[in-house]
Amino acid sequence: MPHGYPIELRARALSSLDSGKSRKDVCETFNISAKTLFNWIKRRKETGDVQIKERPKVRSHRKLSRENLLAHLERHPDHYLTEIAKALGVKAPSVFVALKKFGISRKKNDPILRARRGKEARVSGRNRKDRS
Numbered sequence: 099m100p101h102g103y104p105i106e107l108r109a110r111a112l113s114s115l116d117s118g119k120s121r122k123d124v125c126e127t128f129n130i131s132a133k134t135l136f137n138w139i140k141r142r143k144e145t146g147d148v149q150i151k152e153r154p155k156v157r158s159h160r161k162l163s164r165e166n167l168l169a170h171l172e173r174h175p176d177h178y179l180t181e182i183a184k185a186l187g188v189k190a191p192s193v194f195v196a197l198k199k200f201g202i203s204r205k206k207n208d209p210i211l212r213a214r215r216g217k218e219a220r221v222s223g224r225n226r227k228d229r230s
Contacts, residue, residue, distance in 0.1 A: 108138050108148040161188050162196045
């Protein structure tokens with residue numbers, strides 16, 4: 099997807115510059131920075147056009163899949179992020195982001211995890227109203 103200012107704005111700014119306005123006036127009129135105008139002038143000299151550059155879509159290779167992560171967590175429910183990351187060949191922040199993305203809670207006191215371990219699944223804590 100293209101980024102930056104619209105082509106029409108670029109063309110109007112450069113035509114104002116060509117008609118004799120100063121760079122400072124053009125920047126103030128079109129509310130752009132001097133560096134932006136400089137880049138447009140440079141691009142027009144190099145390519146003869148002020149078209150917006152297309153950015154290549156860069157997608158990182160995903161090592162963590164939901165299935166691999168869930169399988170590892172089923173086998174090792176008490177592993178820390180660093181242990182999970184080491185086992186799956188990634189770094190701990192990647193595991194954290196994947197867990198959050200997939201909606202998986204790693205809290206040790208999670209009622210679902212305790213129920214799986216055979217412990218009573220109860221939620222402890224006070225209501226906000228009880229604090230007064």
